[in-house]
Amino acid sequence: MRRIFRSVLLAPGLPPASVLLLCLCLSLSAGAARAATAALPFRVGPPASWVKPLPIPPDSGPTPAGEEETSVSRLLMEEQVRVSGHSREHYLHSARKVLSPQGIDPVTDIQIRFDPTYQKLTVHGIWRIREGHREDLFQPAEARVIQQETELQNRLYNGTLSVVPFLRDVRVGDTVEVAYTIEGANPVFGGRFSDVVPVGQPFPVGHFAYRLLWPEGRSLYVRDFAAPGLSRSEAILGAEREIILERHHVPAVRSEDNVPGWQPVYPWVQLSEYKDWNDVARWASALFQVPTRSKAVEQEVRRLATEPTPEARFLAALRFVQDEVRYLGIEMGPNSHQPHPPEEVLQRRFGDCKDKSLLLVALLKGLGIDAQPALVNTDLTQLLDGWRPTANAFDHAIVHATVAGRELWVDPTSTLERGGLDSYAPPPYGRALIVAPGTTALSVIPAPTLTEPSVFVDETYVAANRDGPATFDVVTTRTGRSANSMRRMLAGTSLSEVSRYYLNYYAKKDAKISVAKPMTVDDDTAKNVLVVHEHYRIEDFWSSDARRNFSAHTFHEYLSEPSYSRRAFPLEVEHPVFARHRITLKSGEPLHDGADHDVVDGPAFHFEADTRADGKTLVLDYRYRSTADAVPPERIAEYVKAVRATVDQRGYYIRLGSRTSRRGAPPPPSGEAVALLLGVIATCLVLWFVIAQGGPAELWRKGRAWGRRRAFARKFDADHQGDSAWSAIPITGPQELLSTLNRLRCACGATSEAPQDSLRHEAVVLGERHLTLVQWQCPTCARARRAYFEDKGSRAA
Template sequence: MAIILAAPANAGEAVLYGPAPDWVDAATLDLVDVEDAPSTLIYDWQQRLEDGVVTEYEDAAIRIDNPELLMDHGTVSLSWLPDKGDLTVHRVEIIRAGQSIDVIGGGTQFEVIRRERGLEQRLLDGQLTATLAVSGLQVDDILRVTHSVTVDDQALGDEMQASQYLFQEPWQVGFSRAIVSWPEDSEVYWRAEDVAGVEPPVVVDGYKTLTIALPIDELPDMPGDAPSRFNRDPVLRVGTFANWQDLSRAFAPHYQVAAQVADNSDVAAKAREIMAATRDPLERTALAVRLVQDEVSYLLNGLDGGNYMPQSAEETWEKRYGDCKAKSVLLYSLLSQMGIDAIPVLVSTRGGDAIPELLPIPGNFDHMIVRANIDGTDYWLDGTSTATRLSNIGEVPAFFYALPLPVAGADLVPMTQRRKASPDMVMEATSDYSAGIDFPALFSLTMKISGPQGATLRAAADEADEEQLKRFASSFASGPGGALTSVSLSYDDDRALGILTAEGIMASDFSWADGRMRLSSDQTDKFAFNPDRARPEWRNIPVQTGGPQYNRVNASVILPEGMDDFEVTGDAVIDEGFANTAIYGTRAIEGNVIRFSVDVWNDLGEIPASELPAHKRKVRQLNALEAEVLAPEDFAWRWEIDSATLAKRVKPLLDAYDRAVDFSAADDWGPLTQRATFKAQIFDWDGVLADLDTLIANQPSAYLHSWRGGVHEALGDREAAIADAQAAYDLDPSTYFALNLAELLAYGGKRDEALDLLADLPVSDDEEGSYASTFATVAGLAGRTDDAIAALEEQVADKPTNASVLNADCWFRGLFNVQPEAALSSCTKAIERATNSAPMLDSRAMVSYRMGDYDAALSDLDSALELAPGLSASLYLRGIVRLEKGDKAGRTDVERALRMAPELAAKYAMHGVVPKN
């Protein structure tokens, strides 16, 4: 074995030139109708396995049809591993108008460079690349390149392997095939997917020969959620290994030798240090894994047979770098020094469930880890991973099968999954509604991410760049009403936890529905499992489930103190599951705090097709579960709270918005926008105006000008409102901003100017209803009532079932008191057809008020406010109607409505709709 490890490779780093091997069955262009064929005229692959050497021959002929192909093929690149064999160029030929130009014969030769394209990914694969710029190549030429590469792998000794991807339809090629041959008396095995339709080998001149015409038939479609063995690529595999034990025995000696270290070596000393730290073999194992992961950097070193030949444990520790083989050998050595039963194993990181169905060749595997057995339990240890600790050392990676490498050889062993014992992610979230459930909530959030995923946060935590954190905060708190006041990132190396903490303010998750404020835990579509097995050919294909993954969410909701009679619906404990997913949730109530905890496990595995209907039903049942927090029916809205109490309750929220503004990045105006929005919610119009002034000074937009115009109107400054509406329209001359400007001009006494604006306004079919409503209002204020009615009647005739058009007719007649009795039909139809009927009910109430039917008006207004309690216009009109009926409670309605929308008083007064003293 020492001789094997030390022997120099019998290969060269120079490109060889010569004829193709005698055994090659050379393709000719006569096989191809060059004129009608696609640009790829020939792709011919031939491989021979003999005397421990695999020779790979390739012949490619490309017609240069266009400048793009000229650029793509103007430089020829050929790669090989010089420690394993040679590159021999047989032909580089240009065929032009039927004449051959011998590029190599003309004295041009390849230049050799060492491939280092992967160094930034810590990859050094040992390949050399020979390049040749094809001088004189032109469009319409045919470029033909023929070469062969030999592979005599040191790690395999006399054993050999070869594989060939079998291209399938609709790949376009003139002539293509794959040929693999070996001596008739050699023990060589082959296997390909059944769907590839590969015929058994035939004997040609004493060699068993497989010949496959390419492309093969297109493979049948497979569902994307099928196990990978159903979706694997068509590959022909050929090798000299009779079984997995043969393959294991061929590899094992190299790793046994590489793992041996002297008693006085640094590796042995490290093992003794670990043993001195703890007597527990599992803790010792965890410390050894951590040592290899943290103190030996990753470098794929493919030089000098390194693809399969391992670096020794002592060399790896000395150099402090190595690939998966080197790290596994070091870990194996450490564990062996400590008397822990361990062995290196080969695994496949992709498609591992298919391994038992494949021909035993080394090319099936792309990774190496170590299996340790402690007290009868297998532990799968990956030295190239990160953040392995005692808490997660028992996790089983999703590799499905492993091939151990003892000297005596071994068969494949399944890597049996077990449920994760500790979460990959724990989220702790608190929402504080102490100010009120119709206000934004203060929130705090902590996410603890463990294992390799959490380790990705280590570098960011070390950087601790405040501006980056602020920008992260901006994206994190996107959405209305949300802003962060602080965010931090840290990494706990001992526990291998990335920890993200954030505090801030968020929009209320309570919403008004069916007469109650509700915080809903709506499971609809939260869980999904709907695999498609409708096709007859798919009906027996199982479903692959993802994993392993384990997440935990702990959430607390703090309710306002003093507000009693909150109701909580739904089960206090949920213990359910479907399709290798398990959910365990609990709910507890402690005073004014509701605590929720949910654990979700996603286990790697398969679901038989026969069991899919049951799992689908289970998902529907889970998604049908409902849990709600219901507020008391008589809770007080923010506009119902006196000013002093309101100011006290919202102070913590205002302070949070102030902190969010201070915390935000210099060019992040989101928190200031959210603060302005909140000030509008608490009716601080002067405060809103001040924030909008700052926003417009720094990032003017049509939206912000329009918003500020509305604030000016609320404060009674109509000229300023018109100026902002004009600025919005100038920035964005859309119909929406034009209609807003026209209405403000009309209420500001500039009716002719408003009509001129509307006269020249281009209006799409979808905008005609809104246009007619605004035109009617402007025309009505200008005294052109007949024109207003005509415009609305035209729209109603054109769109007789459109709720918005019908409502516009109803609202105008009521507001302007024009033939109100004729409006009732439109009003009722609008209500019947509306998705949200609150505005339509408000319009009909105005008509009933004009007709003196106060009871009908009150009934509609009560209904509108039940649907939308914050509809200030309905609250204002209800107050007026109540006062007309002698109900002094109407004064309270009026005051509350004007608190929300002060502009209502002046606007309604212009139509003679005023509260009775």
């Protein structure tokens, strides 16, 4: 600026008035720029003196076989952390090179997130490196600061800000380097430090480094979780201990579908200052203190106390918090982990899991019922057994209570749960930390058991004659968790809409199906039994050659093959599941008598199929029960084989007036001695096989049953995953959505990556389910495609 003024003042021929006017304009412009920069919630400057930035490695290191990148090369991922007292400084530095036009968007899509309530952001620069020339592209005045609520779909508001720069002129071959520092730590932790360092990613990295400056003499516990090739060094720098973790030429960790949450996929290192779980429990106890009862809480306690028994009072309090206090979280600053006071939650009539748990505990204690909040992780479950104790291990809060000598685990965020305590199933979180000063270890939440089917689909077809219409009645009985889930869906979706969906589902098989009577629902809330009744009429029930196929479609979601059958990680199986599907055909013409019983035992399930034909009635009765929550990688082939073995069992076909049999091979040509000899041998083998199978009658019976099931095959199976909202593909975040999307096979056989600009996203809400409908065009055949996804990501506590 001084050089500009000097040039203006020395410019020949300018009158003094013009010089003064020009200087005034320049001063106002510079002042406005400074004011605009000062108004930003971040500052721009160099890193602190303690930071030792690493150089960007050349993009010429050895690449493991199969690790070639096509769009982006991650050259450097660096983190440096300094802990001093209660303060924390976190320096992040990265460099990515654009390898193709498809890599420009992910490289330039930069969002720097921070919480302004306790963090300060300093942007050091965003540089473009082209042909050896390094230029800072970051323009503070052009950057946008937005409050992008990343957990809005979960009804959580945390107030996090995102700095979004807009980079100009980035091309293929450029390297984009980003560096910034975030200073500050959430005061809710009271200065206690813990961190998780991912040392592996779903993509290769040239150089990864993590550097920690830690006060000498202050305890720190480190645990390594499967990090091959990780080097660790320590040194004393004055009053600080320097810990450096490094990996060079880091290979990608390739993801697989349906990996259990308790199975670590990416290698990582855990750092924690907490000594044991009692240390964490005492920290949490200070946050979840039940205050002296306020007038509003006291009034609610008096209302609940009118219930006649402790069990009734407990259920009334639980139902009130679940159903009348809606789920909505304001989690800014310390309230990311500290609940709001129960009186405030009562007045608002909303809260997150922490708020609702503390409110329920306050009400139960007022009713004389022993209760405590409990912290859980909705995904990791038993993996927490191997963790170092830390306050960051949990993402959800529930309640532990003792009612009439019975231990109970309840989730205050689960709405419309019904039934008594005898049938109450604990939530499937596996491990919990009871929030009490005396807690010394994690508690085991018992896994629920199913002694009876929780889903029973009973279909009855009545076909009086082969040329007339048939009636089709479906009675679906749900109990326990399945009834709760259906009740929530019906609370948010009209019965007519549900009926419309079901009708269209059956219309995929019978185009001439219509509703005979409106759908009805019987809900026994005392026993938590919900029954849905459907009534249809089907024209052209029998095909032109009097055939009919039947399908146990209920089990498709449980008995599907994984996308990856050669796996490094276990395959998650929904557990516990006990389902039954019965199909009854009442025909106007005689059916061939007989009975079959088939069993398939897989590594994680037990499947039974019963077939009974008597006079004019055919009954197909199927049962599926899960026996484990996962299949280990070494048993995947066995699991896939067992799933395929159930395909024939899950379908059946009937042909009126025919005794279906399998035909043998044609007789050999005469006149050839060799052919005749082979024929004799084959005949002997056939006779031996017939005798081994129990004789001709038994072989005919088995062959007829096999043929009927085989004819069904996969043709009439239910929807493939993603085809409809009811079979939405479960994901844990946007990154998994895109990776899954690129693996979906089009009808043309292609699985090529869809251009990002062709994707259309639409939010779909079904009751409490929040789905995403993605529509795009196949880049190979231009076919219009669509898929439903359901985000199963962890809820914040």
